Amino acid sequence: MPTIPAPLQALLDDPATQLEGTDVELRLPIGRTLLNEVLDARPADTPVEELLLDPEANNLVNLHLGVKAPVLGSVRRKITFRPKGSVSFPNQPWLHFDITDGFKMFDKPIIKLMQGQIAERLPKGIELTSDHLRLHVPALLTSAGYQALVPLIKNLRLTSEANVLIIQLHLKA
Amino acid sequence: MHPVQKHLFDTNFRDLSGTKLEGTIALSDELINLGILDFLQQLQKTDTDAPEPQSSAPATSSSMPKPEDLLKMLTIEEVKYRTEAGKTLLDIKAGIV
Numbered sequence: 001m002p003t004i005p006a007p008l009q010a011l012l013d014d015p016a017t018q019l020e021g022t023d024v025e026l027r028l029p030i031g032r033t034l035l036n037e038v039l040d041a042r043p044a045d046t047p048v049e050e051l052l053l054d055p056e057a058n059n060l061v062n063l064h065l066g067v068k069a070p071v072l073g074s075v076r077r078k079i080t081f082r083p084k085g086s087v088s089f090p091n092q093p094w095l096h097f098d099i100t101d102g103f104k105m106f107d108k109p110i111i112k113l114m115q116g117q118i119a120e121r122l123p124k125g126i127e128l129t130s131d132h133l134r135l136h137v138p139a140l141l142t143s144a145g146y147q148a149l150v151p152l153i154k155n156l157r158l159t160s161e162a163n164v165l166i167i168q169l170h171l172k173a
Numbered sequence: 174m175h176p177v178q179k180h181l182f183d184t185n186f187r188d189l190s191g192t193k194l195e196g197t198i199a200l201s202d203e204l205i206n207l208g209i210l211d212f213l214q215q216l217q218k219t220d221t222d223a224p225e226p227q228s229s230a231p232a233t234s235s236s237m238p239k240p241e242d243l244l245k246m247l248t249i250e251e252v253k254y255r256t257e258a259g260k261t262l263l264d265i266k267a268g269i270v
Binding site: 005006007010011017018019020021022023024025026027028029030031032033034037038040041164173 | 175176177180181184187188189190191192193194195196197198199200201203204207208210211257260262265
């Protein structure tokens with residue numbers, strides 16, 4: 001594992017002290033190609049055969065998903081998410097996405113498979129049902145070792161435009 | 174090199190176009206001093222541990238973009254440097270074209 005440079009380590013250990021006085025807003029649009037480079041970097045040994053994000057205008061994000069599900073075999077779905085609301089510490093820790101379209105009436109095995117993969121392989125704080133996906137941002141940051149960053153998040157919001165997913169972040173220390 | 178980093182370098186950060194940063198970034202004196210120490214250590218490492226330069230080899234497509242190319246992509250509307258007791262502050266309004 002690469003060594004973290006000392007200044008970065010000091011910042012991650014106590015960001016509230018090291019960045020005290022910081023008050024900054026970041027708008028980070030991530031293009032479709034870069035998003036999918038990030039998804040392509042996932043571990044190879046999962047039953048997920050295809051995972052492709054396609055942000056649209058009007059705050060909709062399509063996820064093209066191909067999985068090997070029990071009983072059904074290989075199946076492909078286009079699931080449409082709508083990011084909703086924003087995260088703010090400590091009152092609203094969940095990043096919420098409504099699923100507006102995608103899972104069909106007989107897709108329980110796919111959802112179960114995805115839930116199993118999430119429970120087995122991913123840290124606690126990811127919740128998937130047939131109508132929403134929720135990410136508990138403090139829990140995910142904590143499991144990644146960045147718990148001290150959580151109180152700095154004044155606002156975190158995801159929106160989408162055609163071919164771009166936009167992260168809006170307000171940090172204050 | 175991580176594939177995401179490679180992609181960013183290969184495309185000159187094109188997929189982050191439209192990024193905007195506005196506000197105040199404050200860094201403690203401790204952080205600044207650790208940064209200076211780390212920088213000096215890196216310079217010493219470069220002197221003693223760097224591999225022989227391969228002058229005839231062509232640059233790879235994933236090498237770090239040139240600083241002048243990166244600067245061309247930045248729009249800086251405001252940068253104000255100031256200090257307070259125990260910290261350095263940078264008021265900034267900038268973005269990526």
